[in-house]
Amino acid sequence: MSMTMSTALLTDHYELTMLQAALRSGAAGRRAVFEVFARHLPGGRRYGVVAGTGRVLDELEHFRFGEDELTFLREHGIVDEPTLEFLADYRFSGSVYGYREGDLYFPGSPIMVVEGTFAEAVVLETLILSVLNHDCAIASAASRMANAAGTRPLIEMGSRRTHERAAVAAARAAYIAGFSSTSNLMAGREYGIPTRGTAAHAFTLLHDSERAAFAAQIASLGKGTTLLVDTYDVAEAVRTAVELAGTDLGAVRIDSGDLAAAAQEVREQLDALGAFKTRILVTSDLDEYAIAALAAAPVDGYGVGTSLVTGSGVPTAALVYKMVSRETAEGTLEPVAKRSVGKPSRGGRKHAFRLLDERGHYETELVTTSGSAPEDGIALLHQLVRDGEIVGREPLDAARDRHRGAVARLPLEALHLGRGYAAIPTEFA
The missing domain is CATH 3.20.20.70 (Aldolase class I)
Incomplete structure (x- = not known):
């Protein structure tokens, strides 16, 4: 997609006030890991469809604070001068991993993982979620329609x-x-x-x-x-x-x-x-x-x-963007997780694999924090951005073909249109 307009202000006010406070405390440069996942599948759907990854990469490429953006922030007193100086030089230099477009996801699937400093990664939250929540919802509804057709x-x-x-x-x-x-x-x-x-x-x-x-x-x-x-x-x-x-x-x-x-x-x-x-x-x-x-x-x-x-009555995928690891004062990464009632998350940088049954159908979504891979699991996370450089673009037809193959591997009950549970369980190890 060809874009010339900056995407930097397609974000929420509090992303930048968090950045300002973190710059003041000295924690902004700490390494952090954020992940995108859904705690549940809205509408009683049996599976979700990953879509919007390519658009996220396009938007990230244009996430720059130019003179117009900085002037707006300055004139409206949104952030202070040290923060404006940081934003003027902002370039994401971290890494992004994600499920490939067209693939499926289930509750807890870490469909996108963002690694970088806190300052670099936190300001991407709103943009990433606005793209993925919309596109995953539309694709999930479209897949059900395609199955019915x-x-x-x-x-x-x-x-x-x-x-x-x-x-x-x-x-x-x-x-x-x-x-x-x-x-x-x-x-x-x-x-x-x-x-x-x-x-x-x-x-x-x-x-x-x-x-x-x-x-x-x-x-x-x-x-x-x-x-x-x-x-x-x-x-x-x-x-x-x-x-x-x-x-x-x-x-x-x-x-x-x-x-x-x-x-x-x-x-x-x-x-x-x-x-x-x-x-x-x-x-x-x-x-x-x-x-x-x-x-x-x-x-x-x-x-x-x-x-x-409108996502056939489910216009959002209920995806969230949560920090799961942060750098300690000693320079090591440690798991972090919120514990609020009804909205818990699991700490630690995730790896994800899909396990198959003897017929070659999907059986389990395995999400691990150990980094070790099962012998017969399909790795689901692929590098999309390396050191700030986009490396994961692919033709749209590749995502289309991937989706067709993924649906064919679902258990038959996954194609039922009635409300139900996720087609395969998510196991954490």
Whole structure:
């Protein structure tokens, strides 16, 4: 993604006041380890999907306090001059490890580990969480939709139902988790995601008749286009569509009513007219449950909007960013953890592995603080940043392929849409 604007102020006020106080106490330069994890999976989900890692790396690259940012902080009295001097020279020089995008996570999975001085690492908290909480939530919902859709393609169409930049991130996360394309052109430009779209009801209403609208669309976009057939009478629209485009008509789209019944009627009508290859696409407030309910209907693809970009009712992944180790006065790292009621954390720098059963399916998420690796475990943490240099970028299609393979290794019950427990247990050692 191409960005020129600084991301340094995409943060909370208290990150910088903590920094100021730590500079004053002399503790700012102590080495520290922070990790991102979820204490639970919201919404009774069986698994979560890692997404947004690549965006975190992009944002980190532009986390710089330039003259405009420093002037804002100075004029509003947010931090003192010594802190401003520190921020003027800020460059993250530590290391970041993380689960790869497209992989799965479970309660306690350390999906990102940030190592550096306290000063360097603490100011990244808000930015990292804002990216990962959004993208992981969208990808987790998208994965459930993709599982429900089976081999039928899904188009992401939620741009008009969320913030304009969130729409681009949502399209990216959905693509990782199995959607085949997006309606959002910026997502196509920035991330190379295939884009799709033809016409809305306004195009039909603009013309003097539905026939005139269809004729204009076919003349412009060809017989392989998708015609929206529910502006007026569906049966009449399908008749007109095939009459104008012939049996080579690409697809019809249904956007209202009882989608299962309408798809069955339209399929029978298309077949009677000889348009056996014309596909049926459905839209209209779909979520994973509606998609699953259409499994037996003669539907060839789905367009999903509102439910996708809002995480299908779970718009955040409930991820937190907690310090788990800090440097002592003697120069060694020691585990630290909060003990507050209901929000405990586990101290110590984590390593994570996924264990398989005899059939090659995921069986256990093993999180250790010993540093030793099990003989048959799949290592989950990979270096993303080394000494401040980004080393973990990868093509988006690699994340997409990884997700497909990861879902295939889940136990079957993990794909159930009802509320339940994590698909595999997390064990700490």
